[in-house]
Amino acid sequence: MDHAEKDKHHIIDEGHSHHIIPSGKLVMTLVYLVILMGLTILAAQIPALLPGLDPFLQESTGGRWLMNLIAIGIAVTKAVLVISIFMGVKYGTKLIKLYALGGFVWFLLLAITLVDYFSRPWEPVQGWEGVPSSSFQRDKRSTDSTDPEGQIPSRVPSVEESGHGGH
Amino acid sequence: MSAHAATEPGHPEVYFQFEDIDQQQETYIIGMWSFLVTEIMMFGALFLIYTLYRWRYQGDFFLAHQELDWKLGGLNTLNLLISSFFVAWAVHFAQRNKRKEQLMCLGVTLVCAALFLVIKYFEYSSKIEHGLYPNSYMWHYAGPASPDAARLFYSLYFVMTGLHGVHVVVGMIIITTLMILIATKNRVITDYVPTEMVGLYWHFVDLVWIFLYPLFYLIPK
Numbered sequence: 001m002d003h004a005e006k007d008k009h010h011i012i013d014e015g016h017s018h019h020i021i022p023s024g025k026l027v028m029t030l031v032y033l034v035i036l037m038g039l040t041i042l043a044a045q046i047p048a049l050l051p052g053l054d055p056f057l058q059e060s061t062g063g064r065w066l067m068n069l070i071a072i073g074i075a076v077t078k079a080v081l082v083i084s085i086f087m088g089v090k091y092g093t094k095l096i097k098l099y100a101l102g103g104f105v106w107f108l109l110l111a112i113t114l115v116d117y118f119s120r121p122w123e124p125v126q127g128w129e130g131v132p133s134s135s136f137q138r139d140k141r142s143t144d145s146t147d148p149e150g151q152i153p154s155r156v157p158s159v160e161e162s163g164h165g166g167h
Numbered sequence: 168m169s170a171h172a173a174t175e176p177g178h179p180e181v182y183f184q185f186e187d188i189d190q191q192q193e194t195y196i197i198g199m200w201s202f203l204v205t206e207i208m209m210f211g212a213l214f215l216i217y218t219l220y221r222w223r224y225q226g227d228f229f230l231a232h233q234e235l236d237w238k239l240g241g242l243n244t245l246n247l248l249i250s251s252f253f254v255a256w257a258v259h260f261a262q263r264n265k266r267k268e269q270l271m272c273l274g275v276t277l278v279c280a281a282l283f284l285v286i287k288y289f290e291y292s293s294k295i296e297h298g299l300y301p302n303s304y305m306w307h308y309a310g311p312a313s314p315d316a317a318r319l320f321y322s323l324y325f326v327m328t329g330l331h332g333v334h335v336v337v338g339m340i341i342i343t344t345l346m347i348l349i350a351t352k353n354r355v356i357t358d359y360v361p362t363e364m365v366g367l368y369w370h371f372v373d374l375v376w377i378f379l380y381p382l383f384y385l386i387p388k
Contacts, residue, residue, distance in 0.1 A: 020259060020262045022259075026252055033248050041241060082374055087255075088363070096193065099197055099200040103200075106204070114218065
């Protein structure tokens with residue numbers, strides 16, 4: 001009954017084998033995760049620490065998308081580490097990998113909803129004002145936080161623009 | 168494999184519908200992942216809502232989030248990462264049939280979870296004191312963000328972290344149950360798979376928090 005000694009990576013016991021993740025690897029993963037967490041916190045302070053970056057972070061150049069990209073990138077890296085090593089997906093069968101991947105692919109599909117909101121400033125399209133579903137009357141500028149129309153444009157079109165058919 | 172298999176650890180019974188023990192164990196893990204996918208769907212929708220409103224009110228969200236203490240949130244993140252490590256370590260020991268170490272690791276996970284809830288209690292109580300919770304009658308926000316955006320932000324904050332907190336509580340109950348079953352050498356636990364399944368759930372809880380933390384506490388200027 002010395003299968004614990006035989007090897008730490010495989011237990012062959014009556015024809016069943018599974019991969020045991022060594023403790024050292026688990027500890028290293030934790031260390032990486034903590035380092036990444038520190039990076040995230042650091043990254044969030046960058047706009048305050050490096051005021052020289054402010055020109056890149058203005059609304060006109062796309063806002064804070066770079067900062068957000070960095071933050072999401074670090075979070076995704078941490079997630080991949082947790083999923084592949086702590087949850088054992090890296091050493092699992094292909095079916096397990098499929099399920100793990102599938103969940104997050106679904107989330108990407110959900111994110112396609114953002115296309116709707118992203119494309120709203122492009123309405124109305126010239127020549128299509130008459131078609132009921134493709135254009136809105138945007139005669140009200142909703143710069144205040146209460147938004148009675150329930151629209152969430154990514155860029156609020158001004159009163160003068162709404163007559164010109166979007167961007 | 169006999170129908171009444173031995174109940175000692177390391178010799179689990181293979182039920183008749185499975186070809187071998189590998190397939191049986193894989194099936195249990197797939198089952199747990201199926202559940203986790205539904206959880207991804209639930210939290211995913213909430214993340215989408217958050218994304219949309221933060222897109223719309225970027226500046227206000229930054230101003231409103233300053234009331235939150237990122238250090239406490241960071242402590243909680245560290246907490247959950249460590250608890251995740253210990254639960255993965257518990258699975259490691261379960262695979263090597265080391266009951267005592269397994270129980271110790273699960274115990275530490277439980278302590279980390281309790282600590283998480285304690286820190287959360289402090290955070291919530293300070294917010295509730297100022298009336299910054301959903302549907303509050305004593306809404307008293309004196310910060311620079313527009314009050315409606317702040318209200319939106321804190322609604323999202325309480326719903327998402329609250330739902331996550333509920334998952335933490337449920338996780339604690341499940342881990343406690345598992346510990347009792349292992350400690351009393353219950354017949355139900357025949358191999359490492361139950362521990363692995365509980366571990367998967369707990370890692371998912373950690374995963375959600377990994378995303379919640381930067382989104383709520385670390386909004387860049």
